[in-house]
Amino acid sequence: xxxxxxxxxxxxxxxxxxxxxxxxxxxxxxxxxxxxxxxxxxxxxxxxxxxxxxxxxxxxxxxxxxxxxxxxxxxxxxxxxxxxxxxxxxxxxxxxxxxxxxxxxxxxxxxxxxxxxxxxxxxxxxxxxxxxxxxxxxxxxxxxxxxxxxxxxxxxxxxxxxxxxxxxxxxxxxxxxxxxxxxxxxxxxxxxxxxxxxxxxxxxxxxxxxxxxxxxxxxxxxxxxxxxxxxxxxxxxxxxxxxxxxxxxxxxxxxxxxxxxxxxxxxxxxxxxxxxxxxxxxxxxxxxxxxxxxxxxxxxxxxxxxxxxxxxxxxxxxxxxxxxxxxxxxxxxxxxxxxxxxxxxxxxxxxxxxxxxxxxxxxxxxxxxxxxxxxxxxxxxxxxxxxxxxxxxxxxxxxx
Numbered sequence: 001x002x003x004x005x006x007x008x009x010x011x012x013x014x015x016x017x018x019x020x021x022x023x024x025x026x027x028x029x030x031x032x033x034x035x036x037x038x039x040x041x042x043x044x045x046x047x048x049x050x051x052x053x054x055x056x057x058x059x060x061x062x063x064x065x066x067x068x069x070x071x072x073x074x075x076x077x078x079x080x081x082x083x084x085x086x087x088x089x090x091x092x093x094x095x096x097x098x099x100x101x102x103x104x105x106x107x108x109x110x111x112x113x114x115x116x117x118x119x120x121x122x123x124x125x126x127x128x129x130x131x132x133x134x135x136x137x138x139x140x141x142x143x144x145x146x147x148x149x150x151x152x153x154x155x156x157x158x159x160x161x162x163x164x165x166x167x168x169x170x171x172x173x174x175x176x177x178x179x180x181x182x183x184x185x186x187x188x189x190x191x192x193x194x195x196x197x198x199x200x201x202x203x204x205x206x207x208x209x210x211x212x213x214x215x216x217x218x219x220x221x222x223x224x225x226x227x228x229x230x231x232x233x234x235x236x237x238x239x240x241x242x243x244x245x246x247x248x249x250x251x252x253x254x255x256x257x258x259x260x261x262x263x264x265x266x267x268x269x270x271x272x273x274x275x276x277x278x279x280x281x282x283x284x285x286x287x288x289x290x291x292x293x294x295x296x297x298x299x300x301x302x303x304x305x306x307x308x309x310x311x312x313x314x315x316x317x318x319x320x321x322x323x324x325x326x327x328x329x330x331x332x333x334x335x336x337x338x339x340x341x342x343x344x345x346x347x348x349x350x351x352x353x354x355x356x357x358x359x360x361x362x363x364x365x366x367x368x369x370x371x372x373x374x375x376x377x378x379x380x381x382x383x384x385x386x387x388x389x390x391x392x393x394x395x396x397x398x399x400x
Contacts, residue, residue: 023296024336026289027376031340031369032347033282039348041275042360058230059127060259062220062237066252075254077216082244086222090236092229097124098217100207106160106200107172113159116199117173119207120221127223135167135182138203146205148173151182153197171200176210178202230259286372289336290380297329297384309391322389329381330374337373341366 064075083098100119105112122137124130132151142149150171157166166180178200187196208215224233234257241255344366352359 019296020332023292024289024332024339026285026292027333027336027373028289028340028343030283030286030289031337031373032343033285034279034369035341035344035365036347036351037278037282038275038365039344039360039362040351040355040357041271041278042362043352043357044355045271045275046360047357058224058227058259060222060224060230060234060237060257062222062241062255062257064218064255066254066256076245077218078220078255079215079217082241083217083220085240085244086220086237089240090233092225092233092236093222094225095123095126096220096222097121097127098204099124099219099221100204100212100217101219102207102211104173104211106156108160108169111160113156115153115156117207117211118199118201119204119211120201121204124201124221127221130187131185132182133185134165135180137182143203143205146203146209148176148178148206148210149181149203150178151184151201152180153184153199153201154186155195155198156200157183173200174211178206234259283372286376289373290333290376293329293332293377294380294384296332297325297381298387300328301325301384301388318389321391322385325385325388326378326381329385330377333377333381334370334374337370340373341370344369 062078064077066075078098080098083096087093087096097120102117102119103114104117105114106117121143125132125137133154135151137151138149141147150173152160152166152171160166160171161169166183169180170177171180172178184197184201204217222237224230238253238257241257242253245254247253348361349359
């Protein structure tokens with residue numbers, strides 16, 4: 001009985017191929033949208049995690065304020081003495097540097113490029129596991145005196161110098177000239193709109209004096225000896241800063257201490273929520289597709305009233321008619337689900353390449369999306385099928 005119902009369903013669909021295609025179009029778009037959104041979201045989360053892990057497994061970042069992002073500027077900034085105290089009292093610290101960042105346009109001859117100017121000490125390169133492809137880091141004298149020297153990232157080199165060697169060149173940064181002494185090795189991370197090669201690194205005192213105009217330190221970056229000592233180092237670091245910033249025992253910290261694992265969890269958590277929201281919005285089109293299937297199936301029942309009457313008159317049961325139309329609705333929605341899965345695969349591959357994020361194929365979401373599409377056929381196809389099964393054979397036979 002089921003086999004004959006499937007055959008009859010395919011025959012009915014083939015009679016009106018254009019209408020059948022337009023009927024399942026909503027399901028196709030809904031399935032493709034849901035799968036694509038989830039795939040892109042998972043790829044973005046993986047890109048964020050990979051990008052954060054490239055900073056180093058034992059990296060700790062300290063910022064003013066109680067949370068990352070806007071609001072930290074209201075809390076007191078750090079000082080050089082804070083870094084000295086941490087270096088002296090937290091034994092597991094292997095490298096520590098203050099960081100002060102400013103935006104500026106860098107000019108070399110007829111070329112200019114807007115980038116981030118990062119002021120650091122040489123320990124920053126060790127903590128971040130950055131290497132120079134050519135040239136050198138800053139000398140002790142350059143760091144102490146704040147001389148205008150810089151190490152440029154690969155993106156800045158490409159935009160300003162092209163194929164030329166940047167070493168020894170003098171670039172203009174706002175009101176002063178800076179000698180290029182080194183070129184960073186490319187990190188290969190340019191995802192989520194964050195290009196880690198797009199920066200110019202100078203000695204911390206240079207940025208403080210010539211760009212920031214103060215001795216403030218907006219961020220402290222440090223690395224610890226190993227993963228096992230990470231939590232203890234963060235606790236000792238917190239205690240040192242609370243004492244130096246004169247925070248009472250019953251007061252909250254006016255700074256935050258985060259390691260790379262916490263940063264990755266926070267960013268991927270945000271990405272995951274956005275993915276769920278986008279997937280929920282895309283799922284609305286599945287409901288619209290189901291309504292389209294119900295509408296067309298009701299039209300089909302009206303058009304085939306006489307056919308239904310003949311079947312009932314020659315002995316077909318109500319269950320047979322119900323099954324026939326239900327199978328037809330499920331076939332339409334399942335076919336739309338298959339096409340949607342295929343379309344999602346193509347669009348996901350194209351969009352992940354355009355967005356420079358990994359293609360994170362998830363068999364589970366593909367199976368769930370297809371299953372929901374088939375279930376929509378059952379839910380929205382039941383009312384038309386039930387209406388067809390309850391037709392009075394005599395009235396149906398008189399229908400023109």
